[in-house]
Amino acid sequence: MIEALEKANGPSRELDEAIAITVLGMSKRNRLAEYPDVDPVWEIRDGKTYGSPAVMIDRFTASVDDALRLLNQKFPGWRICFEAVDGIAYDLFILGPLYRDDYPERESSPPIAGKPIAMALVLAAIKALQARGDA
Numbered sequence: 001m002i003e004a005l006e007k008a009n010g011p012s013r014e015l016d017e018a019i020a021i022t023v024l025g026m027s028k029r030n031r032l033a034e035y036p037d038v039d040p041v042w043e044i045r046d047g048k049t050y051g052s053p054a055v056m057i058d059r060f061t062a063s064v065d066d067a068l069r070l071l072n073q074k075f076p077g078w079r080i081c082f083e084a085v086d087g088i089a090y091d092l093f094i095l096g097p098l099y100r101d102d103y104p105e106r107e108s109s110p111p112i113a114g115k116p117i118a119m120a121l122v123l124a125a126i127k128a129l130q131a132r133g134d135a
Contacts, residue, residue, distance in 0.1 A: 002130065005123045010116065011062030019122060020057045023070065023129065060122045067121035074125055074134075082120070089113065089120035094128055 001022050008015060020026040058066035071078070075094060082092035092112045109128035112120040 002123065002126055005061075005115075005119060005126065008061070008119065011059065011119065013057075013059075015061050016057050016059055019060045019070070019126075023074065023126060026057075059118075061116075061119050064118045064121065067118040067125075071121055071125045074129065078128075080121065080124075082117070084117055087116055089115055089117050092117070092120040092124055094121075094124050096128075 001018055004015060004018065058069065060066050060070055068080075071080070071094065075096065077097045079095045080092070081095060083090045084092075090113045092115075094109045109124040109131065112124050112127075115123060
């Protein structure tokens, strides 16, 4: 997932789907096994079923609001620090509530640069999840 986000040049619905599956734990299944060409249904692992991915999957890689919602869901209370020029993030990282300069790797993400802001936010979140062993 990290490699795909780092290689991507812009927003991607395929990446949005992959984020929904790997980060949020959503799964995709066909409505009926005998109709494999039917649009998939999306469901949360708790058994609740939702509609088509075009409607139900947030645009994590395109929308700053959706990326922030993901970040706040996975990292409540964390701070976002970044500089941006023309919508491209430079040195974007997230800091946890317990962040300290003498122990930064536990409560922060590595800096992200050269990506649109929404993609940089998602990439920072996934790297921080990986650093704390949740990805």
